[in-house]
């Protein structure tokens with residue numbers, strides 16, 4: 430048969446989304462499952478967001494502002510940077526794709542720690558780049574020394590996921606300083622900070638405040654998690670102006686939708702509520718971690734809105750046992766299980782299921 434698509438895609442694992450409440454209803458007849466599988470924040474849209482969406486929708490026959498001027502201006506003011514340094518996109522995962530497109534030609538290398546965010550290998554293959562994966566430390570975090578050693582003259586992009594999805598671990602200032610000093614000037618380093626709002630360890634640096642002035646550093650953030658807009662797809666990056674301009678050239682035109690722009694503007698006005706919600710998530714994260722450790726699980730300290738159970742070949746069975754008890758978690762075959770922090774009640778339901786499953 431004539432081959433119409435790239436042969437190398439056959440070997441690429443598909444992105445596996447967290448299973449849904451509807452999946453459990455269909456397969457197990459459980460009507461009201463608790464979903465702790467996709468690192469969402471469970472409290473609904475922020476105040477003002479639904480109204481902003483309703484208003485924006487009245488203009489949905491028009492294209493959105495392609496320059497995303499109002500949102501970029503608001504982000505710029507909040508972050509204390511020039512708007513020209515900001516690029517928005519349909520989720521930060523889309524921006525990671527654009528970064529790869531803007532830096533890599535076939536045969537170039539994208540370096541990252543593994544296990545980390547499962548989109549990275551897909552993004553690398555998408556542009557014909559080789560994935561260079563440096564294994565996590567035994568404590569499930571990035572091995573930045575080994576990553577620095579793995580940089581070659583083909584490394585165009587090095588990604589540091591901080592905190593790391595799915596293990597929740599984070600890298601600290603001194604090791605990140607050393608890493609950034611070691612990486613050559615012509616390798617772009619992406620600090621993927623999708624979970625920055627949940628960080629409480631003072632030694633885990635805010636990438637933008639600490640490294641934003643370095644010419645080869647890009648900070649990737651999202652409004653999907655703490656800001657509650659996962660369903661609308663809006664993320665942003667901050668880069669030096671020339672890098673931002675290059676990324677803008679490969680953006681899908683109009684990819685930050687009109688509704689996403691309006692919702693993001695409204696969400697950014699609700700920062701005190703975001704801070705309050707994050708405090709609840711953080712307290713619950715620490716409680717869930719302590720309870721799981723009491724059950725004997727070797728849970729690494731998380732700085733994100735999820736925790737990691739390194740259950741190796743028991744992962745799939747643990748996730749299936751949780752599902753039978755109406756809780757959807759996210760297994761990574763043969764490696765571990767990631768559990769998103771939900772409401773206190775949802776977490777109690779999970780802890781009960783975990784107590785039985787472990």
Ligand SMILES: Cc1ncc(COP(=O)(O)O)c(C=O)c1O
Pocket residue numbers: 467468519520521522523546590593594621623650651652653659662663664
């Ligand atoms: C580390 C990391 N980066 C980026 C993303 C993408 O988020 P979004 O595309 O919703 O902005 C995620 C989502 O799970 C993530 O875990």
